[in-house]
Amino acid sequence: MTAWSAVVPSRDELHEAKRVALLREAASAFTRKGFHAASLDDIAQKLGVTKAALYHYFPSKHALLRECFARALEVGFQGLARARAQGGSGREKLNNTLRFYLHEMIDELSCCVVLTEENALLPDDYVDLLKVRDRFERALRDLIREGIADGSIVPCDPKLAVFTILGAIHWVSKWFNQSGAWSADAVSTALTDLLDRMVSATPVAALPTDIRTAT
Amino acid sequence: MTAWSAVVPSRDELHEAKRVALLREAASAFTRKGFHAASLDDIAQKLGVTKAALYHYFPSKHALLRECFARALEVGFQGLARARAQGGSGREKLNNTLRFYLHEMIDELSCCVVLTEENALLPDDYVDLLKVRDRFERALRDLIREGIADGSIVPCDPKLAVFTILGAIHWVSKWFNQSGAWSADAVSTALTDLLDRMVSATPVAALPTDIRTAT
DNA sequence: CCCAGGTAACCGTACGGTTAGCAAACTGAA
DNA sequence: TTCAGTTTGCTAACCGTACGGTTACCTGGG
Numbered sequence: 001m002t003a004w005s006a007v008v009p010s011r012d013e014l015h016e017a018k019r020v021a022l023l024r025e026a027a028s029a030f031t032r033k034g035f036h037a038a039s040l041d042d043i044a045q046k047l048g049v050t051k052a053a054l055y056h057y058f059p060s061k062h063a064l065l066r067e068c069f070a071r072a073l074e075v076g077f078q079g080l081a082r083a084r085a086q087g088g089s090g091r092e093k094l095n096n097t098l099r100f101y102l103h104e105m106i107d108e109l110s111c112c113v114v115l116t117e118e119n120a121l122l123p124d125d126y127v128d129l130l131k132v133r134d135r136f137e138r139a140l141r142d143l144i145r146e147g148i149a150d151g152s153i154v155p156c157d158p159k160l161a162v163f164t165i166l167g168a169i170h171w172v173s174k175w176f177n178q179s180g181a182w183s184a185d186a187v188s189t190a191l192t193d194l195l196d197r198m199v200s201a202t203p204v205a206a207l208p209t210d211i212r213t214a215t
Numbered sequence: 216m217t218a219w220s221a222v223v224p225s226r227d228e229l230h231e232a233k234r235v236a237l238l239r240e241a242a243s244a245f246t247r248k249g250f251h252a253a254s255l256d257d258i259a260q261k262l263g264v265t266k267a268a269l270y271h272y273f274p275s276k277h278a279l280l281r282e283c284f285a286r287a288l289e290v291g292f293q294g295l296a297r298a299r300a301q302g303g304s305g306r307e308k309l310n311n312t313l314r315f316y317l318h319e320m321i322d323e324l325s326c327c328v329v330l331t332e333e334n335a336l337l338p339d340d341y342v343d344l345l346k347v348r349d350r351f352e353r354a355l356r357d358l359i360r361e362g363i364a365d366g367s368i369v370p371c372d373p374k375l376a377v378f379t380i381l382g383a384i385h386w387v388s389k390w391f392n393q394s395g396a397w398s399a400d401a402v403s404t405a406l407t408d409l410l411d412r413m414v415s416a417t418p419v420a421a422l423p424t425d426i427r428t429a430t
Numbered sequence: 431c432c433c434a435g436g437t438a439a440c441c442g443t444a445c446g447g448t449t450a451g452c453a454a455a456c457t458g459a460a
Numbered sequence: 461t462t463c464a465g466t467t468t469g470c471t472a473a474c475c476g477t478a479c480g481g482t483t484a485c486c487t488g489g490g
Contacts, residue, residue: 011434011489018435033334036251039479052482053436061480116331116389119248148424154412156422157405164409167386168379174331175378190372194379197369198413207371209363226456226468233469254445267448268470276446 019057022047023071026064031173035065035120065117066125072115073129075104076136083143090147095196097143102169102188106176115170137162144199154201165195186211234272237262238286241279246388250280250335280332281340287330288344290319291351298358305362310411312358317384317403321391330385352377359414369416380410401426 025046029038040061044051058064079100083093121129140162147153168191176187190211197204240261244253255276259266273279294315298308336344355377362368383406391402405426412419 015434034249034251034332036249037335040481041479049435050437051480052438055481056435117249120252154422155424156409157424157426160402160405160426161409163386163390164383164406167383167389169382171378171382171386174382187375190375191379194371194376194413198409203418207369209370209372211372211375230468255447256445264469265471266446267472270447271469 015057022054022057023064023067027068030065030068030117035061035117062120062122062125065121066129069115069118069121069125069129070132072105073132073136075108076101077139079104080136080139089150089152090143090145091152091196091200094140094143094147094153094199095192097140098165098169098195099188099192102172102191103184105169106172106184106188116173137166140165147199147201152201153199156199161199164198168195182211230272237269237272238279238282242283245280245283245332250276250332277335277337277340280336281344284330284333284336284340284344285347287320288347288351290323291316292354294319295351295354304365304367305358305360306367306411306415309355309358309362309368309414310407312355313380313384313410314403314407317387317406318399320384321387321399321403331388352381355380362414362416367416368414371414376414379413383410397426 022043025043026038029043029046032038033042040051040054044054058067076097079097082100083096086093086096088096118126118129141158144153144156144158144161148155148158172187172191176182190208193204193207197207237258240258241253244258244261247253248257255266255269259269273282291312294312297315298311301308301311303311333341333344356373359368359371359373359376363370363373387402387406391397405423408419408422412422
C-alpha cells in the first residue's frame with residue numbers, strides 16, 4: 001500500500017515547485033532581456049498564467065530579482081565551502097570554487113547568470129547585495145593570496161584578478177546557449193582551466209582546442 | 216590679426232561638440248543604470264537642458280544606444296588595424312589590440328563599456344550590430360589561431376578564449392571608477408598582461424601585485 | 431464555510447516622443 | 461548699416477502607452 005501523500009504532491013510542495021519554476025523563468029527573462037525590458041506579463045504568459053497569479057508567489061518584481069541574486073551568491077558560498085573542505089593549495093581551492101559556481105549557475109538557474117542587472121535592484125536591496133557580494137569577492141581574493149603564499153599562484157594583484165575572473169564567468173550568460181553544442185559540464189571545466197592558466201604559478205598542460213571534445 | 220573663426224567655434228563645431236557631450240553622457244548613464252532605467256530627462260538634466268533639446272541632436276533614444284555600439288566597435292577595429300600594422304606574432308598582435316581597445320573604451324567613452332546592453336537595441340539595429348560584432352570576434356579568433364600556428368599562443372579553443380577575454384574586458388564597466396586609484400593606463404596594461412598570461416605559450420614574467428605601482 | 435489559486439478588468443504613473451512657440455543669431459538684399 | 465526673413469536651440473506643456481500593481485470576483489478542495 002502506498003500512501004497517496006507519497007505519490008501526490010502536497011499543496012505546499014506544489015506551491016514551492018511553482019515558486020521555483022517562476023523564479024527560474026524570471027531569471028531567464030531578466031538575463032535575456034534585462035530586468036526592465038522583461039515584463040511580468042511575458043513571464044506569466046510563458047508559465048501559462050496571468051500576471052496577477054504571480055503575486056501569489058512573490059510580492060513584487062523586485063523581490064524576484066532580489067531572490068535571483070540571493071540564490072546566485074548562495075551557490076557561490078556553497079562552492080567556497082566545498083572547495084575549502086576538499087583542501088589543497090590556494091590554486092586548487094580557487095579552481096574548485098569557480099568550477100562549481102559556473103556549473104551550478106549554468107545548470108540550476110536555467111542557464112542564467114543574472115548578475116549583470118544589479119543596478120536594477122532597489123536601493124535597500126542593493127546595499128544588502130553589496131555586503132554579501134563583497135564578502136564573496138573578498139573570499140576569492142583571499143584564495144588568491146593563499147595561492148601566492150603557498151607558491152601555487154603567480155604573484156599578481158588579487159583584486160584585479162578576481163574582477164577579471166568574475167567578468168569572464170558572468171559574461172557566460174551573454175553567449176551560452178542551452179541548446180548549443182557546448183554542455184554545462186564542458187563549459188565550466190574549460191573556462192575554469194583557462195582562468196587557471198591565467199593565475200597558475202607553474203606552466204599548465206595544453207588546453208583542448210575544441211570544447212566539444214573535452215572531458 | 217587672428218580671425219574670429221580661429222578662436223570662436225563655428226556653429227557647426229558647437230553643434231558637434233554638444234552632440235559628442237550628449238553621446239558620452241548617454242553612454243555613461245546607460246552603463247551605470249542600464250538602457251531602460253536611464254531616462255532622457257535624467258540625461259538632459261545632467262547636461263543642463265530639457266529633454267526636448269536632445270532631439271536636436273539625436274532622433275531617438277535608441278539612436279543614442281546604436282551610436283554607442285558603433286563607436287565602440289569602431290575603436291575595436293581601429294585597434295586591430297594598428298596591431299596589424301605594428302606586426303609581430305599573433306600573441307603580440309592580440310595584446311596590442313586588446314590594450315588599445317581597453318584604453319580607448321575606458322578613456323574616450325567616459326569610462327563606459329556599454330556593450331552590456333545589446334538586448335535593448337531595436338531588432339533591426341541588433342542584427343546590424345551582430346554582423347559587425349561577429350566580424351570583430353572572428354578577427355580576434357583569427358589572431359589567436361595565428362598565434363597558435365606561430366607558436367606564440369598555447370593551443371586552446373579560440374572561440375572560448377575570445378568569449379573569456381571579451382567578458383573580462385567588458386566587465387570593466389562594472390567596477391572601474393573614474394575617480395578611483397587605478398588609472399585607465401594602469402588598468403588597460405595590467406588587464407592585458409593578465410589575459411596575455413592566460414593564452415601565452417611561453418611562461419610570462421611575474422605580474423605586478425599592486426596595479427597602482429605598475430608602469 | 432473558508433481559503434488558496436486563479437482571472438478579468440482596472441488604476442496610476444513614468445517615460446519616450448511631439449507640438450507650439452519664443453528668442454537669439456545668421457543671411458542677404460536694399 | 462540696417463532690417464526683414466529664416467534657421468537654430470531651446471522650453472513648457474502635452475499625448476500615448478506600456479507596465480507594475482490592485483481589486484473584485486469566480487472556482488474547487490478540505
